[in-house]
Amino acid sequence: MESNVSRFKADLHKLxxxxxxxxxxxxxxxxxxxSTQMIRKKYGDDAQEVIDSLPKFATAYQAWYSESLALLxxxxxxxxxxxxxxxxxxxxxxxxxxxxxxxxxxxxGIQVSLRGTVTVPTSSAIPHFSQQLAIxxxxxxxxxxSLFEIRQIVQAEMxxxxxxxxxxxxxxxxTRAAGAIAGVVLERHLAQVCTDRKLPIGKKNPTINDFNExxxxxxxxxxxxxxxxxxxxxxxxxxxxxxxxxxTQEQVLDLITGVKRIIKTVS
Numbered sequence: 001m002e003s004n005v006s007r008f009k010a011d012l013h014k015l016x017x018x019x020x021x022x023x024x025x026x027x028x029x030x031x032x033x034x035s036t037q038m039i040r041k042k043y044g045d046d047a048q049e050v051i052d053s054l055p056k057f058a059t060a061y062q063a064w065y066s067e068s069l070a071l072l073x074x075x076x077x078x079x080x081x082x083x084x085x086x087x088x089x090x091x092x093x094x095x096x097x098x099x100x101x102x103x104x105x106x107x108x109g110i111q112v113s114l115r116g117t118v119t120v121p122t123s124s125a126i127p128h129f130s131q132q133l134a135i136x137x138x139x140x141x142x143x144x145x146s147l148f149e150i151r152q153i154v155q156a157e158m159x160x161x162x163x164x165x166x167x168x169x170x171x172x173x174x175t176r177a178a179g180a181i182a183g184v185v186l187e188r189h190l191a192q193v194c195t196d197r198k199l200p201i202g203k204k205n206p207t208i209n210d211f212n213e214x215x216x217x218x219x220x221x222x223x224x225x226x227x228x229x230x231x232x233x234x235x236x237x238x239x240x241x242x243x244x245x246x247x248t249q250e251q252v253l254d255l256i257t258g259v260k261r262i263i264k265t266v267s
Contacts, residue, residue: 194211
């Protein structure tokens with residue numbers, strides 16, 4: 001548990017540091033003269049070295065964005081949609097304005113001019129990146145807050161350990177036992193997601209299918225994900241029932257791989 005906590009903290013600290021550097025780089029790209037003056041005021045003789053070391057925002061941002069998404073899914077899933085919204089162009093957008101300009105537009109170098117005057121500058125993306133960085137800082141704050149439920153990290157470590165056991169059993173041809181363990185891991189993970197999202201489950205002893213239906217009904221997962229979980233549940237049932245045909249090693253490996261995928265993408 002302690003190692004996972006330390007890893008999350010280190011990753012978040014790195015994301016915040018990188019994000020702060022990207023914020024400076026973005027402002028410098030949008031307003032180089034004003035930015036240069038501010039950097040010179042802060043760093044004096046070292047200002048040019050600081051400016052030369054600034055990354056190209058479009059290149060560095062993509063990696064930062066991907067890493068941020070992965071961590072938010074684990075730590076602050078309720079802010080994930082907000083984070084993405086500041087990046088993606090609104091689907092219903094009919095014309096580009098400062099209000100609906102997004103980071104995706106900035107990365108493409110888009111701006112709007114009217115009669116030679118820029119009406120929607122690339123700097124319109126700056127507030128959106130500032131909001132994304134603020135969300136990442138809020139995620140870090142959860143580690144120092146009673147609101148952060150450390151049990152999620154404990155459970156993640158336990159599920160990883162159980163999947164390793166399933167892999168070992170599969171390697172030695174104990175396919176039914178391996179599949180049964182992987183199925184339990186999937187069921188526990190889906191149950192936890194439903195609990196975290198306060199989704200009502202009608203049955204006293206719900207199954208993978210019950211959790212799957214609840215997640216689909218609440219739009220936590222889409223139809224392809226729902227079908228994929230159904231497929232994994234079918235393999236799990238094959239492993240659990242002794243009168244069923246013996247599951248193949250390929251099926252069990254598919255189940256283990258699928259469970260790993262669901263743990264990473266459904267939260």
